[in-house]
Amino acid sequence: MDIEGEEPDPRFTLANERTFLTWLTTSLALSAGGVAMAAVPRDVFVPWLRTALAVVLVLLSVLAGAMAYPRWRHVQRALRRKAPLPRLAVASLFGYGVAGVAVLALVLILIAGR
Structure with missing residues (x-):
């Protein structure tokens, strides 16, 4: 890794790594939820609303997956520089x-259910 600064306590690095993996797990869960919502039979829910919920879940999945690595890198940089951790804007x-x-x-x- 080419981030300048001092090597942080391994516990912090490992916690940051676990958080990164949790973002990926969350992304996978949101994606699965979106696919499950899209697979609900048309006669069970209002079709356009079911589709909208599925799309929102998949979009949240994309956002979580796409920001996992940059977030990990920003936190790792802050740890190495002994700087405040970046806030999560989203x-x-x-x-x-x-x-x-x-x-x-x-x-x-x-x-x-009625």
Whole structure:
């Protein structure tokens, strides 16, 4: 790795690596959720809303996967420089995005259960 600075405590480097892998796991889970939502039979949920939820989940998956490595690198750089850790600018997007999908899916489940 070509990041300048001092080698950080291995525990911090390993924690950063675990976080990187968690971002990838989250990306995979969001993608699977999107595919599962798209596979729901057309007569169960409102088709356009089901498709919209699937697209949102897959887009969140793409974002999580695409930002995993750059995030790991920025945190590693901060650790080596003993600088403050960079904040995660899209944290609210992930939180509200997943919560919004969950609420809409719950509404669809309740409507379909009637």
